[in-house]
Amino acid sequence: MRDTYDITIIDTGYVRPGLCAAYLVVENGRAALIDCGTASCAQRVLDAIDAAGVAREAVDWLLVTHVHLDHAGAAGPLIQALPNARLVVHPRGAPHMIDPTRLIAGAKAVYGEVAFARDHGGMLPVPEERVVVADDGHVVDLAGRALLCVDTPGHARHHYSVWDARSRSWFAGDTFGLSYREFDNGNGAFILPTTSPVQFDPQQLHDSIDRLLAQSPASIHVAHYGEVGECERLAADLHAQIDAMVAIARAAQGHDDRHARIVDGLAALYTWRAREHGIDDAAVRVREILDGDIELNAQGLGIWLDRDAK
Numbered sequence: 001m002r003d004t005y006d007i008t009i010i011d012t013g014y015v016r017p018g019l020c021a022a023y024l025v026v027e028n029g030r031a032a033l034i035d036c037g038t039a040s041c042a043q044r045v046l047d048a049i050d051a052a053g054v055a056r057e058a059v060d061w062l063l064v065t066h067v068h069l070d071h072a073g074a075a076g077p078l079i080q081a082l083p084n085a086r087l088v089v090h091p092r093g094a095p096h097m098i099d100p101t102r103l104i105a106g107a108k109a110v111y112g113e114v115a116f117a118r119d120h121g122g123m124l125p126v127p128e129e130r131v132v133v134a135d136d137g138h139v140v141d142l143a144g145r146a147l148l149c150v151d152t153p154g155h156a157r158h159h160y161s162v163w164d165a166r167s168r169s170w171f172a173g174d175t176f177g178l179s180y181r182e183f184d185n186g187n188g189a190f191i192l193p194t195t196s197p198v199q200f201d202p203q204q205l206h207d208s209i210d211r212l213l214a215q216s217p218a219s220i221h222v223a224h225y226g227e228v229g230e231c232e233r234l235a236a237d238l239h240a241q242i243d244a245m246v247a248i249a250r251a252a253q254g255h256d257d258r259h260a261r262i263v264d265g266l267a268a269l270y271t272w273r274a275r276e277h278g279i280d281d282a283a284v285r286v287r288e289i290l291d292g293d294i295e296l297n298a299q300g301l302g303i304w305l306d307r308d309a310k
Ligand SMILES: [Zn+2]
Pocket: 066, 068, 155, 156, 174, 196
């Protein structure tokens, strides 16, 4: 469904419906795709481009906010299928799109071989001549519509966010946290940060969230999942939870069962916040919807603790 700013959300189908979005932005008959799911999602994304009435030849740009595979894994097959598209990627991510060997190894370490094979479907290299490196402030020209790439580390050092002045909106990848529509209620959206492995940095993430807010956005498109308004309230929620998550991790440091303690602490934190948000069966809903994210956040916090201790 295309909105007033010619932005279409695409459900990449990664793991479950409503988990992982890509966005198609159309201007003067030309298109840019922002994020694209894993390699397993490539056909679904192509089908959605077709369904939006956009010719494959009309896609000029594929922007990946960062090179985690649920955002960039499909870039290889999509660059093959979209003959005029060029891949726009953060300077720290570009080498890994051209040679994905280390990304694949990293994803297998995080998700395990079985889940990697099931949900990721490998990865293809992107030819170097189709890659455009987006330094901070890089502007992608989509048929006259400027898409500004702004360095936003904290979730990952290879992360930029995309400012679309026309819609006064960000495409923030994972920098502005996770906000699943299942938690929407009369109090609005529910949000939590993602600290998934391996480059979480709390101070950088605080600073990047402030950088997004400085534009006074009308809305923010997050990858997991969809468009959120009320940016100031949600930013405050994210800041508070980053601090709470860091405190949970620090309290678990030095214990043999550190990971289990972080998992339990995060589950309790999100349950409490979901209850505050007005969700009645908060404990059940958090377990149903956030189980995978709690595991990834706990892994990422553990890796950050080990790095911080050095
Ligand atoms: Zn990510």
